[in-house]
Amino acid sequence: MRHAIPAWIRITVLFLIIAGALEYFVDSGDNYAFIEYPLLGGVLLVILLFLIAAEVILGAVEKIMFQSLSPEAKERYMAAQQKRMEKYDLKRIYRKLAGTRPISEEGELELDHNYDGIKELDNKLPPWWLYSFYLSIVFAAGYLAYYHILGGESQVDEFEQEMLAAQIALEEYKKTAPDLVDADNVELLTDAGDLEEGAAIYQVNCMACHAADGGGGIGPNLTDEHWILGGGIKNVFHTVSEGGRAGKGMIAWKSTLKPAEIQKVSSYILSLQGTTPANPKEAEGEIWTE
Template sequence: MPKNYTRVQTVISFLFLFLTPLALAKAISSYQNPFNFLENPLIWIGLIAFGLVVLAKEMLTITGVAKIEKAEMIKAGINPEEVDHWAWAKKLINKWTEAKAIEEEGEIVLDHNYDGIKELDNNLPPWWVYMFYATIIFAVVYLVKYEMMGAPNQDMEYAQSVAQAKRELAAFRSTSKEAIIDAETVTILTDESDLNRGKAVYNLNCAACHIADGGGGIGPNLTDEYWILGGGIKNVFTTITNGGRDGKGMVAWGKTLKPKDIQKVASYIMGMQGTTPAKPKPPQGELYKDETQEVKEEIIEQVKDSVQ
């Protein structure tokens, strides 16, 4: 009966350890976010339960083996209490440190003696020596690979990663139904609904420092042609997103506002150009002239010259 019970227990244990991982793998693959505890708590319950069962089984196995070893020692006339179970660890430590026992220090004592303080001629620990050799090998491999064979270093790998990210972003933009808005792709919006949304965002977040009519308060005047960090929709979008000057500029609204809303409020601010606020603040920064406008003026002049 005990043998049959042991066999049945072994079969059940094998089936559990073999089939449970398959069931968990099937369950994990059937969910979109399997490891989200709030969405799929049963996955985590199953994993934890499986881990606890395996741990309990191993603990029982270790305990059983220890009892068998103890019984064998008693049968052989050895007292289990006198056996040093950590002898293997002590032997390993001694091998990797080559430390001498106190009673053996007389073999390595030197003639140096100062006020009773003696010096021992200990060898360098093998673990330290091997690590030193490993650093030499690493230095040689590094020198040959990166300095002589021209393998990509960190700067090159960074440049390659950035280039790859740009290619992936360009591919995504070409297939995405919704355009990605950033400082490179942002354009001025002229639709009334977009400008109304921009005005609402401005009044809520910007008017406290720039005044509702854009004349400037704590922040600079937004109605003149002078800009501290550059004018134009791209510069204004970048300034709103990343914030003003370090230590004394406005906060980075890119952490709070969505790119769409930043585009709308930037477009609304661009619409303030040339308006007359009630109490305009003196100009700050440098006079900014849109580069596209310069190009247009240049083309017009060329056309006039060609006609004449």
Template structure:
């Protein structure tokens, strides 16, 4: 019993510490700290100290017990027995009360008169847990009625819209940290100065040999005009970088050279060159690219 109790205490400690940590550790993401190693280190330390403390206390009791005189020991043990018998008494009593068990009632006192083909019925009291549950549901219903039917707090459509708006914010947050996961379908035009700067660096390291530093074109086509061989817009440019140009033309796939995020940055930088006037523009190649959805 003592060990159960001490385990219970430790478990409580764990729960309380989790709640405290969640409260102290401020993030938008709930329970985010559960993924932090430092958190588990702290919890582990606390638990270890807790256990050590329990063991010390127990040892102290044993030592103190040994110093007692025999009759004192006997009275101590008697008290212990009494304590154990009464442990959780309140809980046990309440539990039984909630079940509504009343063993003193004789069946014949509460049996109902009617008899359906030998099937008879006892007029038992409803178990209190059931009755309280029933009352609780009535209160719930009233509150619900007033809140949603009278005061029109919000309806299902609004609730749905709120959830979607919230989810959209979360997706945006997630995208900020998950840029590296972009692919042809999810790539979007990056407009942050930092992304465009990275894009520029990537472009200057890898691309100017064929496209010139101002994008005017050389071996590769002019990237500043609105004519595109392989399609304009960030998605097509990203795909061109990912898969390369037409066979034998010289534009390789950059898949093994650049990470997805880097390709998205380079593609966004290429798009940002659109409309500028290079020193020696190469004649347009391909078709005029128009897409309302993809800004050029």
């Protein structure tokens, strides 16, 4: 078998197998392993050189051993080599797979048909085609049994499951991605650091209308239990993001603040509930209860 395959093919196949194994077992993320780890590229180069050297050495050793044989042994060795070469001869393998017969034997295949000198041969179907056909029948039977009798998952079922898994993964990602937060998934922040950042945002953007202590001015009082557009983190987030009542002057801060910043300032506003401002404005709206 070794003498039937050229050396460059043997070396290439062995090298690709080794490189593929290293690529499979080495965790290199989205990059190729030899790119992620340059040292691995050097190792692969050494392996390639070793394979080439081994092929050269084996060939030299084989020649030396052949020259040391007696004439009779050389003859037997050459005969054995010739037999092995015939066994793995590509043309012979092709003829076997194709089921063809030599032209000299076509007379045995002729049918008693003659169309203006054109003769018909009784050739059998190529074995590769015939076995492929049998395999397709077995596959079709298994496919029918799995999907139509045993209730296997169809492509539609697999698609729906993948979409559901993707939706779950997206929701989980949104929980850890602050700038993807919206009025539907926003949560009240209670960490002191988040509230301090929210207070800083409030002082810059909200104080002018709602007073520094949230007691209200142009805008309503933020410290009482009354809310015009609804209380709670979701309603407050939506009001800050989309703006207040039309014609009342409150802009939609979503064009200026990031979702994470809106969440922090909304949480800070809710932390003002129950505090006592210096000059509280008269309550507006309705009492909000969760």
